[in-house]
Amino acid sequence: MKRFILSIDQGTTSTRCILFDHQGQIVSSSQKEHQQYYPKPGWVEHDAVEIWENTVELIYSALAKANANGSDLAAIGITNQRESTLIWDKSTGKPLCHAVVWQDTRTDELINALARDGGLDRFRAKVGLPLSTYFSGPKVRWLLDHHEGSQQRAENSELLFGTIDSWLIWNLTGGKQNGQHLTDVTNASRTMLMNLSTLDWDADMLRQLNIPRTMLPEIRSSSEIYAECTLPELNGVPIAGVLGDQQAALFGQTCFEPGETKNTYGTGCFMLMNTGTAPIQSKHGLLTTLGYQVKGHPAVYALEGSVAIAGALVQWLRDNLKLIAKSSDIDILANTVEDSGGIYFVPAFSGLYAPYWKSDARGVIVGLTRYINSGHMARAALEATAYQTRDVLKAMNLDSGVDLKSLRVDGGMVVNQTLMQFQSDILGVEVIRPKVAETTALGAAYAAGLATGFWSSSDALKANWAVAHTWTPRMPAATREKLYAGWQKAVTRTFDWVEP
Numbered sequence: 001m002k003r004f005i006l007s008i009d010q011g012t013t014s015t016r017c018i019l020f021d022h023q024g025q026i027v028s029s030s031q032k033e034h035q036q037y038y039p040k041p042g043w044v045e046h047d048a049v050e051i052w053e054n055t056v057e058l059i060y061s062a063l064a065k066a067n068a069n070g071s072d073l074a075a076i077g078i079t080n081q082r083e084s085t086l087i088w089d090k091s092t093g094k095p096l097c098h099a100v101v102w103q104d105t106r107t108d109e110l111i112n113a114l115a116r117d118g119g120l121d122r123f124r125a126k127v128g129l130p131l132s133t134y135f136s137g138p139k140v141r142w143l144l145d146h147h148e149g150s151q152q153r154a155e156n157s158e159l160l161f162g163t164i165d166s167w168l169i170w171n172l173t174g175g176k177q178n179g180q181h182l183t184d185v186t187n188a189s190r191t192m193l194m195n196l197s198t199l200d201w202d203a204d205m206l207r208q209l210n211i212p213r214t215m216l217p218e219i220r221s222s223s224e225i226y227a228e229c230t231l232p233e234l235n236g237v238p239i240a241g242v243l244g245d246q247q248a249a250l251f252g253q254t255c256f257e258p259g260e261t262k263n264t265y266g267t268g269c270f271m272l273m274n275t276g277t278a279p280i281q282s283k284h285g286l287l288t289t290l291g292y293q294v295k296g297h298p299a300v301y302a303l304e305g306s307v308a309i310a311g312a313l314v315q316w317l318r319d320n321l322k323l324i325a326k327s328s329d330i331d332i333l334a335n336t337v338e339d340s341g342g343i344y345f346v347p348a349f350s351g352l353y354a355p356y357w358k359s360d361a362r363g364v365i366v367g368l369t370r371y372i373n374s375g376h377m378a379r380a381a382l383e384a385t386a387y388q389t390r391d392v393l394k395a396m397n398l399d400s401g402v403d404l405k406s407l408r409v410d411g412g413m414v415v416n417q418t419l420m421q422f423q424s425d426i427l428g429v430e431v432i433r434p435k436v437a438e439t440t441a442l443g444a445a446y447a448a449g450l451a452t453g454f455w456s457s458s459d460a461l462k463a464n465w466a467v468a469h470t471w472t473p474r475m476p477a478a479t480r481e482k483l484y485a486g487w488q489k490a491v492t493r494t495f496d497w498v499e500p
Helices: 048-065 108-115 136-146 150-155 164-172 203-209 245-252 311-319 329-334 374-400 417-427 439-452 458-464 477-492
Strands: 004-010 014-020 026-033 073-080 086-089 159-162 182-184 218-220 223-228 238-244 261-265 269-276 287-292 300-307 344-346 364-366 406-410 430-434 467-471
Touching (some): 004 048, 004 164, 014 048, 026 048, 048 164, 073 164, 073 245, 086 164, 150 159, 159 164, 223 439, 238 245, 245 261, 261 374, 269 287, 269 374, 311 329, 329 374, 374 417, 417 467, 439 458
Parallel strands (some): 004 073
Antiparallel strands (some): 430 467
16 A cells, blocks of 8 residues: 655755655655855856755655655655756756756846836736746746857757756656656746646747747646656656645645635745636736646636745855854844844845845845844844735735735744744734645645545645644734834835846
8 A cells, every 4th residue: 555645845955855644744854955056146056966866865765764665655746946947958868057046137138128128017918927037938048048059959959948847857757768858837837938828838938038849848737647757666656746836835735715825934935825717917016827737627826926035044144144053043043132123134135026026126234223233133134034925915915805814834934933923913914834834845745646546635635734833913003014114115225226
């Protein structure tokens, strides 16, 4: 009898492999960080070969910890950092260069050029996204422009493009020996190349960016049997679930009804609201995206607000300023003071995402006095994530016409009590953490398990969901609004810093 689902959670800073049982509980887990490369200001890169090698190591490690092998696995699910872009050689399996990470802003000139004829929302009705350095399609165009001969090689069907899910699937299914070149609707929806209505690559967008269709993976649903794994000891295990990381968290939080919303606190911060089977075009700076699609069922859409820098700010305080020795120390340092001392930290390191979409913004700390110490800096860094979340929620309420009564949260930062209490305070709503906080990996497992009959239905998944902790607002409404007004003032100080 198959006992487990293996979930590969390939994130921005690390890769994890987790085994889940039938109750959706974690049986074993292995994790490993990979190198971040910053070759120029605004550039962020990953070594895709390192990511693949780490993934293989972690698969076997997670199995060993559970005393399990391939015969115990019902399926493999994959979730991934979404917009990070890779081009590789089909015959050798070697990447053209490092992967260009979602945070990377090198395509800013290309984005400005595309926006001259129709503005940043030029393609929004078709693809649900504004023109931004965030998305994959312009990154592909940049890579083809800056690697001699690559355009011709792409047109000759020698090169493949994929987000990291496609890279992992291709390698897991044989690589240069007949590897399957696939992605799912959620990852495809983040490229600027997929039509929201047809759920297929859009011929006009491919023309606009001059990207050969032969480079692109086949688009499938998020939950179906795609192919079989060819790794030793896992040969024949079906790969059956693929979701971009934030959509996976929506699925893992079982937000299956319109209006249900989750926020994931990781390197960045991402809020998604299920909007049902019809896309809602945002009028307040949010993204219209695919929530998920189960094979044989209509696609479910979502509104999304994304924050570029959340947990990454804590890492910056740790690595660049050496204020803390490890990330978990941020809570201890923040609690040496009662408040932020009147300072605001706006971490626009790579511009501002939703709802502002200003790639020319840069980070600021405002309100500094001689009174300020490292504790105030730590608290302001945590509060920045909560304020940015409120910015997104405000836009989401306006677009959907629904005032959110509670927020389901997950991700690495939700263990931070100070942050979660402040989040509840500044939103004025309950913040709820489920028992399984690793909902990104769980969502990929759920998608794979549904496709293979490991779980019978979405109702079976809902039955697994349980509350671990609820934070309720304690801050007076007047204080909440005064603090938020200060934040909004601070945000304006980041605008137009990078001059054309």
